[in-house]
Amino acid sequence: MADIVTLADAVRELVHDGDTVALEGFTHLIPNAAGHELIRQGLNDLTLVRMTPDVVYDQLIGMGAARKLVFSWGGNPGVGSLHRFRDAVEHDWPAPLALEEHSHAGMAAAYAAGAADLPFGLLRGYEGTDLVAHTRVGTVTCPFTGEELTAVPALRPDVGIIHAQQADRKGNVQLWGITGVQKETVLASSRSIVSVEEIVDELEPRPGAVVLPAWVIDAVAEVPGGARPSYAHGYYERDNEFYAAWDSISRDRDTFASWMREHVLGAVAA
Amino acid sequence: MADIVTLADAVRELVHDGDTVALEGFTHLIPNAAGHELIRQGLNDLTLVRMTPDVVYDQLIGMGAARKLVFSWGGNPGVGSLHRFRDAVEHDWPAPLALEEHSHAGMAAAYAAGAADLPFGLLRGYEGTDLVAHTRVGTVTCPFTGEELTAVPALRPDVGIIHAQQADRKGNVQLWGITGVQKETVLASSRSIVSVEEIVDELEPRPGAVVLPAWVIDAVAEVPGGARPSYAHGYYERDNEFYAAWDSISRDRDTFASWMREHVLGAVAA
């Protein structure tokens, strides 16, 4: 049953050095505030998981929190490269970053397998690509048709972290708009944290909403603006200027470090 | 792209003797009118597929339309047995009925596999039951953990038939309430027919709705009341008295036959 706590307490309680942590969001509802809290609490040696690692993962990687990244597309959407991610992969700065690279289809199937407590996800994929030689995939044979299919190991993060628009006072969570792979992230993870824009008396049913009952969530934290600079459908728009600005902030190690000191390390925990 | 036609034309055009046909619905939105149209058009030798065959399947079976039934629970919910189904299995009346029997979990995985164009669905299931010896299941081994899992052959009906609350004039379909396995039924089938309570100018987004775009549907037919005696959330309630009455109507072959003549064969096509 979800406890309603501060984000700082949720992270302190549920995330540990060395954990495999997935902070998911597909452009929308990216749990940026939670990522910053991981950085402020100095967590390290993390295996970070995300289909589309963007700015907040660039920050985690640039601050040396990550040992490994499991991902399928790592870039600054609509802008270009993630410079801290590149620096880690290309120059081991600030630390080497191991990669487990998949396709979107593979990651999505792996999360779904994790949510269903299956050991692998099944798809037609990866075939004829160089990814096969550099990642964890296998094959299974259909017992009916003899067709060989691709198997991806299920994703079972230690901690799944998402941001949603609302929770009620019992900790039931509702998100709507583009809901991506967030349900699967929570259900596939051993522990879960959901930051929300607001806690309301009652969740009003919404078209296209995903509702996660309180009893599959460990902690809910009210963090208004917790997805910024990404957006929260119905609350605020994406800060596209920040994403563009990140390109120059992150290009230089020192500029990056001083930006992080000022805007993340020095900030008050939510 | 969905054509908007009469139900009679849709069935005439898209369903043929010998086809594998799934009319799905989980208590809610059962396509009873479409089932009656299959009977009126004298279709036979059908393989009928449904997780929860109920009264309309009892009618199809009792009228001799089916050669085979693929199913997981065949009863009159809240009432008891399906007497025409029993008579077919126990006494070959009016014709022998081959069975391919699954569990709900297996059927659901098989529909999902069909919708995803995979040759089999993956689950932990059937294990240690006598079902294994009497149905089509196989095993696959996880290439990562060595665990042996159950494979069920994908369901790929020739025709999928569902009932929904609304379509718009382009043939986009929306259903809400308990939506069961209806999306998978349409997506897993080679051809599809959707009967709807009404055709509206614009689909208003609804909480919990499933929307199927027109381009995955072959035919949409406006059939108000097309789910009766089951219910259509927001339109009419389940006719529980009819389900109870079906028990005595269907118990006797002659009573059944005369009821069908009067209420189905003699009825005007929608």
Next chain:
Amino acid sequence: MTFTADEMMAVAAARRLTNDNVCFVGIGLPSVAANLARRTHAPRCVLVYESGTIGAKPGKLPLSIGDGELAETADAVVSVPEMFAYWLQAGRIDVGFLGAAQIDPNGNLNSTVIGDYARPKVRLPGGGGAPEIATSVADVFVMLRQTPRAFVERLDFKTSRGDRVRVVVTDLGILEPRDGELTLVGVHPGVAVDDVRAATGWKLAVADDVDVTAPPTGVELAALRSLESIVRE
């Protein structure tokens, strides 16, 4: 206050549920028991119906597992494939209620056929969700009326496995597995151990200390009757 054997059965089963349970419910006796628990000592018990409704809080007793009110009052409604994969298979549901036509001494259940599978004497509805409920929940609670034809040494067909059956609540008493064999541990008021033996098709093991079930309280009976009086017609 007088009560029927079926009422005692529903009350005894309801008592097994707690506020911490997430419970997979079928229609019939299990639905009565689970809804009774919610209206008495376990208001926070979460009811999950296989139609896809999670956290349903029906005001009336549903007649089918797909009643509209289950969707209207649920915390979330999911598709049937999602229900079986993400919720049941993933082990998120702790208690599953099952009924059956036959049960054997190991708690294995038959809801498929009486007689031979290919040419049965009685074709029953079939397993539905039972095969995977029986292996996915932590605790299986079985409810069925006790007769020698239902409690059989050897099933005509094994629809679901008995390993996770923790209790069998009947109209006569309560059985629990002891070293894998269902053993009489309780009788309902007014029922003798020999009555239960006579209603069992195998040589019934009986615990040393057979409890007598506490009769339904006034509160329980009132809640049960108000629930049943508003079953939809």
Next chain:
Amino acid sequence: MTFTADEMMAVAAARRLTNDNVCFVGIGLPSVAANLARRTHAPRCVLVYESGTIGAKPGKLPLSIGDGELAETADAVVSVPEMFAYWLQAGRIDVGFLGAAQIDPNGNLNSTVIGDYARPKVRLPGGGGAPEIATSVADVFVMLRQTPRAFVERLDFKTSRGDRVRVVVTDLGILEPRDGELTLVGVHPGVAVDDVRAATGWKLAVADDVDVTAPPTGVELAALRSLESIVRE
């Protein structure tokens, strides 16, 4: 009316789409081309974005594949696992646009690394949806600017397969596979075949009859510029 090479490229790609297409769209040039097609000759072309939006009709050019307006204007929004399983893998999408950092003569693409995988010179964002788009849609349309560094004899990394690549639209011309090898079939106005040869890192095959692309019409250019002028800042 004058126009840029990028404008010609967007227009030439847009012309390949028809009202009957269901098109998987990424951000950048493909999104420009697909939205341009919808605003000119193919208003009923269905746009699918991998974020889960089916039938999106954005009024502005989205800056990311997950822009809120895509969800607001879509016929349906589905989860990302459903998008890849039920929609892409199931073959419901006929056209997929892909970009890349490198392409080889067989239409294989690299969007993963320049240099060695373990210690790359340039770590690119990676494949994202590309590996399965390339094998699940009927027709892959590639858009990328033509330079000798992009058009290479041998990829540093094969991110996606080229078998279903039907056309490569560049800022200089149009290539199509002939017997499996990308062959120049068209040049944009003002571009010489030798210009394209010089911008290609392999010995470019040239069709016997190289078309000259019709320049953008006034309608096309106006639609394109109005689309781009309302890109969100």
